[in-house]
Structures are given as C-alpha cells and as structure tokens.
Amino acid sequence: MxxxxxxxxxxxxxxxxxxxxxxxxxxxxxxxxxxxxxxxxxxxxxxxxxxxxxxxxxxxxxxxxxxxxxxxxxxxxxxxGLWGDLAEQASPIRHIHVSEQGRLGATRLNAEELGSEALGQVIPNAWxxxxxxxxxxxxxxxxxxxxxxxxxxxxxxxxxxxxxxxxxxxxxxxxxxxxxxxxxxxxxxxxxxERPYGQVALIAGVEVDRPHDGWAYERFTADGPIALLPLKGQAMELVWTHEAGQEDVRLALADGDFLAQLQRAFGDRAGRFRRVGRRHAYPLSxxxxxxxxxxxxxxxxxxxxxxxxxxxxxxxxxxxxxxxxxxxxxxxxxxxxxxxxxxxxxxxxxxxxxxxxxxxxFSDGLIRLFGLDSTLLSHARAAGLVGFNLVGPLRRTLARRAMGVER
Ligand SMILES: Cc1cc2nc3c(=O)[nH]c(=O)nc-3n(C[C@H](O)[C@H](O)[C@H](O)COP(=O)(O)OP(=O)(O)OC[C@H]3O[C@@H](n4cnc5c(N)ncnc54)[C@H](O)[C@@H]3O)c2cc1C
Incomplete structure (x- = not known):
C-alpha cells in the first residue's frame, strides 16, 4: 500500500x-x-x-x-564566511618536497614562486x-x-x-x-x-625534532607513498600507504619500532621522528x-x-x-x-x-606511475622528478592543480 x-x-x-x-x-x-x-x-x-x-x-x-x-x-x-574559524587550527603548506626512495630525483614546489603565501592548509578533520x-x-x-x-x-x-x-x-x-x-x-x-588498490593508508600524528617550516613531503617508496603534512608546532600528519595485509602488524608495533621503520622508509629529510600518536588504517579503492x-x-x-x-x-x-x-x-x-x-x-x-x-x-595516474615496478620506468620517473624541477611552467601547472586553482 x-x-x-x-x-x-x-x-x-x-x-x-x-x-x-x-x-x-x-x-x-x-x-x-x-x-x-x-x-x-x-x-x-x-x-x-x-x-x-x-x-x-x-x-x-x-x-x-x-x-x-x-x-x-x-x-x-x-x-x-567560515575561514576565520577554520584558520584557528590551520597550518599553511608553503613548500612541497616530492621524492622517490632509492632515486636521486626530488622536486620542490614553492608557494612564493606562484606569488602565493601558501600552497594549501592542513586542518584537523575534527576541527x-x-x-x-x-x-x-x-x-x-x-x-x-x-x-x-x-x-x-x-x-x-x-x-x-x-x-x-x-x-x-x-x-x-x-x-x-x-x-x-x-x-x-x-x-x-x-x-x-570499484577498483581496490590493494593498499591501506595508515594515518597518525607524529612529532619531529625540528620545526617543519611549512614543508609537506610526498615520498614514493616501493611499499607505497608516504605523505607528511605540517600541523601546528612540530607535529605532522603522517599518511603512510602500504600494501594491504601489513596494517595489523604496523598498528600493533610498539611506538619505538614503528618510528624506526618509518625513519628507514622516509629518511631524515624532515628530521628525526620522536613520537607517534594513535594509528588508524583505511583500505583504499x-x-x-x-x-x-x-x-x-x-x-x-x-x-x-x-x-x-x-x-x-x-x-x-x-x-x-x-x-x-x-x-x-x-x-x-x-x-x-x-x-x-x-x-x-x-x-x-x-x-x-x-x-x-x-x-x-590525476590521482589514479600518480599511483599507477609510481606503483609500476620497471627499471625503465624508475629511471624515467627519476629523470622526471629531476627534470621536472627544472621545467618551471610544468611544475607550476602541478602546483596550481595541488592548490585547486587550476581546472
Ligand atoms: C586517509 C585519507 C586521507 C585523506 N586526506 C585528504 C586530504 O588531505 N584532502 C582531501 O581533499 N581529501 C582527503 N581525503 C578524502 C576525504 O576524506 C573525503 O573526500 C571525504 O571524507 C568525503 O566526505 P563525505 O562527506 O563524502 O563522506 P564521509 O566522510 O564518508 O561522510 C558520510 C557521512 O554520511 C553519514 N551517513 C552514512 N550513511 C548514512 C545514511 N544512510 N543516512 C544518513 N547519514 C548517513 C555518515 O555517518 C557520515 O557522517 C582523505 C581520505 C582518506 C581515506
């Protein structure tokens, strides 16, 4: 009825x-x-x-x-009319450093070059x-x-x-x-x-031993990309993507062991990791x-x-x-x-x-590009990262896309 x-x-x-x-x-x-x-x-x-x-x-x-x-x-x-309140807990991203584990290439994006104060802001979801x-x-x-x-x-x-x-x-x-x-x-x-990536994003707040000065990092590793985003003070938000199936082990690791693994995978470009908060895992598709x-x-x-x-x-x-x-x-x-x-x-x-x-x-392409394991591709990627650093307009296009001002 x-x-x-x-x-x-x-x-x-x-x-x-x-x-x-x-x-x-x-x-x-x-x-x-x-x-x-x-x-x-x-x-x-x-x-x-x-x-x-x-x-x-x-x-x-x-x-x-x-x-x-x-x-x-x-x-x-x-x-x-919401920015005034959101800004109270926002941390500006002034530079982005993109690198690949085991390769020399790295590319840097700077807000200043684009005539902007920041490439974006990091805000806790709870806020x-x-x-x-x-x-x-x-x-x-x-x-x-x-x-x-x-x-x-x-x-x-x-x-x-x-x-x-x-x-x-x-x-x-x-x-x-x-x-x-x-x-x-x-x-x-x-x-x-739906296409599962077979990956999980592990997130946690981490503390480093030196000020981040508004740097955000994206590091592509054989295991998956690791992102570090600047938060208030010396805190950073970690998004560590890795193959599905390892999350229970990483979630259960003692803090010291977790930080040591992270340091090995990420290197010390952001400083030494000192502390890690509660960890959460998100399956990705x-x-x-x-x-x-x-x-x-x-x-x-x-x-x-x-x-x-x-x-x-x-x-x-x-x-x-x-x-x-x-x-x-x-x-x-x-x-x-x-x-x-x-x-x-x-x-x-x-x-x-x-x-x-x-x-x-764009997002899916990044994962495919850095997820494919081929020597030729690795060299191309490294050349791409180094070359990309030199090619101003192309880099600026990426930066403008990251800033959400390019459509
Ligand atoms: C690890 C991770 C990091 C991310 N980082 C970023 C980032 O840095 N920048 C960025 O732009 N994006 C990021 N994202 C993506 C971003 O989180 C999502 O785009 C966003 O959460 C989508 O929000 P939503 O409101 O569509 O869905 P959800 O966040 O899933 O919210 C849905 C809401 O609907 C409610 N609901 C569900 N079913 C019903 C129902 N039947 N009736 C009524 N209510 C219902 C739920 O309770 C919930 O509150 C990230 C995602 C992940 C997984």
Missing amino acids: SDMAEGKVPRRVDIAIVGGGLVGASLGCALAPLLERHGLTVAVIEAAPLPTDLDAPWQPSFDARASAIAEGSVRHFRTL LGRVLHRRLADLPLAWHCPASVEQIQPWNEGHCLTLSDGARLEAGLTVLAEGGRSGLKERLGIESR LVTARETTRPGLAVMGNAAHALHPVAGQGFNLALRGVMDLVAAIESGVGRGELPGSAATLADFEARRGADRHDVIR
Whole structure:
C-alpha cells in the first residue's frame, strides 16, 4: 500500500542532504544564503550522533585525520564566511618536497614562486567538523541526527526518504552525501565502478625534532607513498600507504619500532621522528559512481568518487562540486526552476565540466606511475622528478592543480 493511501503524507522539503559529513555539512553551510533569499527548505540527515564535545574526533568524516585543503578551497571557505574559524587550527603548506626512495630525483614546489603565501592548509578533520556543525546549528534547517535514511524511492518528481527515526521526507532534490556505503545508490539502480588498490593508508600524528617550516613531503617508496603534512608546532600528519595485509602488524608495533621503520622508509629529510600518536588504517579503492545526477538527485563526495589520498584531492574536488551545485540551484531558482529540476542539474553538470574526470585521472595516474615496478620506468620517473624541477611552467601547472586553482 502506498504511503499516501496509508494516510502518512511525507513532510515536503526542497532539498534533503543525506549525510552530514565533510561534504554534506559543507553543502548545508553553502546553502545558507539561499534559505533566506529564496525561502528554500533544507533537511540534513546524519546517522552518527553528534558528540557533546565537538572538538573530539567524530567518526567517520570528522575523525583523527587532518586534511590538506587546497588554496582554492580556502577561497571557497572564505566566501562561506567560515575561514576565520577554520584558520584557528590551520597550518599553511608553503613548500612541497616530492621524492622517490632509492632515486636521486626530488622536486620542490614553492608557494612564493606562484606569488602565493601558501600552497594549501592542513586542518584537523575534527576541527573542520566542529566549525561546519557550529554553523549548521545556527541555520534554520530540519536536522535529523542521529537518524539514517533507510529507504529511498522516486516520488512526485523527487524522492521519498524513510528515516530510521520513523520520519518520512519528500524531497524535490535529494543529495546523496553519505559516503557511498549505505546501499542507497544501489537501491536506485546507480552502479559504481570499484577498483581496490590493494593498499591501506595508515594515518597518525607524529612529532619531529625540528620545526617543519611549512614543508609537506610526498615520498614514493616501493611499499607505497608516504605523505607528511605540517600541523601546528612540530607535529605532522603522517599518511603512510602500504600494501594491504601489513596494517595489523604496523598498528600493533610498539611506538619505538614503528618510528624506526618509518625513519628507514622516509629518511631524515624532515628530521628525526620522536613520537607517534594513535594509528588508524583505511583500505583504499578507487570508487566512481556511473551516474552523478538524475532529476531530483545528486550524488556527491565519496558517494560519487572515493579517491586514493596520495594527492589530497578528494574533499577539495567535492567542495568545488558543492559550490557548483549551489550556484546552479541559485541560478535555476532565478529562472523559476526547482532545485531538483533536470535543467538545474544539467547546469550543475556543465559547471563541473571535466574537473571530476581530470582529478580522478590525476590521482589514479600518480599511483599507477609510481606503483609500476620497471627499471625503465624508475629511471624515467627519476629523470622526471629531476627534470621536472627544472621545467618551471610544468611544475607550476602541478602546483596550481595541488592548490585547486587550476581546472
Ligand atoms: C586517509 C585519507 C586521507 C585523506 N586526506 C585528504 C586530504 O588531505 N584532502 C582531501 O581533499 N581529501 C582527503 N581525503 C578524502 C576525504 O576524506 C573525503 O573526500 C571525504 O571524507 C568525503 O566526505 P563525505 O562527506 O563524502 O563522506 P564521509 O566522510 O564518508 O561522510 C558520510 C557521512 O554520511 C553519514 N551517513 C552514512 N550513511 C548514512 C545514511 N544512510 N543516512 C544518513 N547519514 C548517513 C555518515 O555517518 C557520515 O557522517 C582523505 C581520505 C582518506 C581515506
């Protein structure tokens, strides 16, 4: 029997955001001006309970990780009026050092050369969560938390959502920003392509014996890439990618043994590692949804594309999507279109252009290039890194992409 026949008329909202993680929460904040200007109604549904202490790591988006936020994303957060608060815990990346274990080549990218103060900023995810959710709490949103969307079905040019708290919502536009693991996409017949990398990213805060001076490091080893990102003080965020299957051993190592292994793999270009915090492991796959929009539906963030973290692009890419979606909705509303109309979503896709495809290819290409074990390729890579250092414009193109200002 239909819900209408049962007499349970779902509550109507213009936009339902499924997932209040990095991407859903950013979208909620970005929609704020439209709530006032155009009277749009927005619901956010988040499965994980909000912690009472918002500084505490909060699974799964706002956990113990720190994210490299590209300069382009900083500009977006400025536009949203969030940068002032985010900056309190942000550490600038002023230089990037890229090297390969066992090879001479190294390339350096400098913000100064690009006429910029920083190539990007590193922000603890828990702080991102705190700032985004503080803003959401001030907005006139329908907030369902903790509650998960359990059912989704097409309904009256939009979708009907059934929530675990018993509520039912009818949304003109549903944004799936639930990370892609809830099965909702599949229930709508949206398939994803998944290619496991056979790798795991182990993350931890580490302390070095000298100031990092705003250096970030990316070191490609036979085992997988190791990234070190500058945090406040002498702390750095370690993202150590290695073959799947070794994570339990590395997670269980005594701190001293772990630091010794890390020092051997990374060398001492960043100094001596002195301390390591709690370690966490993330299995890595490239996941791409075959469809990202349908009338009444947009798939965003990890639900649309989960990337290898090697180039720190996943959230930056998603935030550009958030800004484009809000611009398309605003322009559509100005033409008398509903947020979920086919025209609005076609405009959104047009604004995204080749960005999504290019970034996915770039991140995946880095892993393939440095993951292939061939002597010829190794020499080519080393020559590439050394040569790359000399070829200014090419290096600047890479730097501008890392900064998220090149599309
Ligand atoms: C190790 C690692 C390091 C990374 N570093 C960077 C970086 O430096 N820079 C960068 O740009 N990107 C980085 N990324 C990528 C970035 O973390 C992701 O792009 C980002 O987390 C995606 O956020 P999301 O909101 O789409 O999904 P998630 O973070 O998965 O959030 C989804 C939210 O939806 C909720 N949810 C799930 N199911 C439901 C449901 N049925 N109903 C309601 N709510 C639901 C969940 O509770 C969660 O809060 C990294 C990723 C990894 C793994």
